[in-house]
Amino acid sequence: MRIILVLIFCLMTSLAYAEVTGEIIAKDIDEKGNIRIWTQYKIDGVEVESRYPKIDGKYVYATRFAAHNFAGLSDAQIELRILRETKAQSKNLFKQEFIRKTISTNNEIFDKHLKTIVGKSISVETAEIKVGDDITLEIKTDGTSSIKSILIP
Amino acid sequence: MGRVLLSLFLFLSLALPVFAVDYTSDANCQGAWLIEEGEGTSVADDSQNTNNLGFAGDPTWATATPAAAYSTSYLSFDGDDRLSASYDASLAPTGALSLVTWARRPAKDVDDGLIGFGERNSNGYMLRWYSNNAVLIYLLGEDGGAWHNATIGADDVATWVHFVFCYDGAVDGVATAYKNGVEAKGGDNLSGDGLIVYDNDETFYLAYSQAGQGAYFTGDMDESAVFSDIITLTEASDIYDNGLYEASAAAGQVIMIF
Numbered sequence: 126m127r128i129i130l131v132l133i134f135c136l137m138t139s140l141a142y143a144e145v146t147g148e149i150i151a152k153d154i155d156e157k158g159n160i161r162i163w164t165q166y167k168i169d170g171v172e173v174e175s176r177y178p179k180i181d182g183k184y185v186y187a188t189r190f191a192a193h194n195f196a197g198l199s200d201a202q203i204e205l206r207i208l209r210e211t212k213a214q215s216k217n218l219f220k221q222e223f224i225r226k227t228i229s230t231n232n233e234i235f236d237k238h239l240k241t242i243v244g245k246s247i248s249v250e251t252a253e254i255k256v257g258d259d260i261t262l263e264i265k266t267d268g269t270s271s272i273k274s275i276l277i278p
Numbered sequence: 279m280g281r282v283l284l285s286l287f288l289f290l291s292l293a294l295p296v297f298a299v300d301y302t303s304d305a306n307c308q309g310a311w312l313i314e315e316g317e318g319t320s321v322a323d324d325s326q327n328t329n330n331l332g333f334a335g336d337p338t339w340a341t342a343t344p345a346a347a348y349s350t351s352y353l354s355f356d357g358d359d360r361l362s363a364s365y366d367a368s369l370a371p372t373g374a375l376s377l378v379t380w381a382r383r384p385a386k387d388v389d390d391g392l393i394g395f396g397e398r399n400s401n402g403y404m405l406r407w408y409s410n411n412a413v414l415i416y417l418l419g420e421d422g423g424a425w426h427n428a429t430i431g432a433d434d435v436a437t438w439v440h441f442v443f444c445y446d447g448a449v450d451g452v453a454t455a456y457k458n459g460v461e462a463k464g465g466d467n468l469s470g471d472g473l474i475v476y477d478n479d480e481t482f483y484l485a486y487s488q489a490g491q492g493a494y495f496t497g498d499m500d501e502s503a504v505f506s507d508i509i510t511l512t513e514a515s516d517i518y519d520n521g522l523y524e525a526s527a528a529a530g531q532v533i534m535i536f
Contacts, residue, residue, distance in 0.1 A: 214512040
């Protein structure tokens with residue numbers, strides 16, 4: 126009984142605790158002269174595996190920058206620019222983790238989420254047809270139409 | 279007490295995920311062509327959608343690839359070849375879109391299509407490397423057919439270059455471009471607005487622009503992909519450094535630590 130209670134407690138706390146962190150571990154210049162920032166990411170306190178060689182025993186990811194990425198920025202703004210990318214990747218990992226834990230395959234979507242799709246219908250009142258390189262017509266089933274111009278790149 | 283601690287240890291051990299990095303099994307990867315066959319007249323799609331590409335013309339197989347690429351082969355195109363797949367909704371994301379490719383051209387005096395889907399001036403998207411050293415992504419939107427485009431400079435000749443172009447899928451969207459894992463200058467000048475539109479009788483191409491456009495690629499291409507999401511700068515660096523596919527990890531697998 127105590128084991129079950131412990132497991133339930135652990136499950137509840139683990140679900141409540143959801144966090145992605147990114148910690149900048151190192152910096153260097155890559156072979157093409159770009160600034161390279163090495164960051165360790167963790168999901169709920171656990172390292173995210175990477176394919177780069179470890180730094181100080183830590184899995185790391187590289188983020189590259191060139192001088193034009195920092196044009197006109199102060200030191201503090203440059204740091205914020207780099208941290209913004211760390212935050213973007215952290216959010217991305219968060220999103221990926223969510224997707225992994227919810228829907229991961231076409232078959233799962235097919236089996237779990239399309240149970241009521243058969244029988245649903247929509248209606249369309251207009252459509253478009255192309256009559257030349259730069260003109261399309263918006264048409265209706267009553268035979269009327271209106272011209273929509275398009276731009277040529 | 280011992281059993282409680284053992285249970286706690288086992289639970290925590292089972293709950294620790296370490297992710298295998300494999301972009302081809304990403305839920306948003308709609309097409310991933312590693313170009314690893316080395317022979318034959320088709321290229322397999324390693325994403326969940328199996329949008330395999332068939333040869334048109336006579337692309338030739340060659341060995342040695344960009345350092346990050348998984349395979350040991352790539353394809354050469356002489357200006358009248360292309361790869362194609364018939365329409366599939368998976369390659370037609372109406373929201374966010376990212377196009378990824380390795381390319382190498384022998385000269386900069388031709389207008390080349392790298393990735394294309396849809397019809398010129400009508401629908402879809404394309405990524406082109408122009409003779410004036412510009413690389414552009416075109417997105418054809420629902421606002422009367424206006425092209426959205428973002429341009430970066432790329433004067434590289436006879437060297438492999440890695441391109442990632444992303445569109446965030448917003449109506450007044452932003453495009454971001456990465457060249458060799460670095461955010462490229464000028465990638466955000468997206469023009470027009472409206473989401474991308476598609477026609478379900480169109481074709482997807484590698485080494486070509488779009489139906490009705492006629493821009494074949496002259497040069498070499500390797501690992502390429504289409505994602506229905508944006509690629510972050512960190513991911514662009516990872517793909518540039520390590521490729522789309524992690525050979526040592528099973529696709530999509532979440533590895534548990536014991």
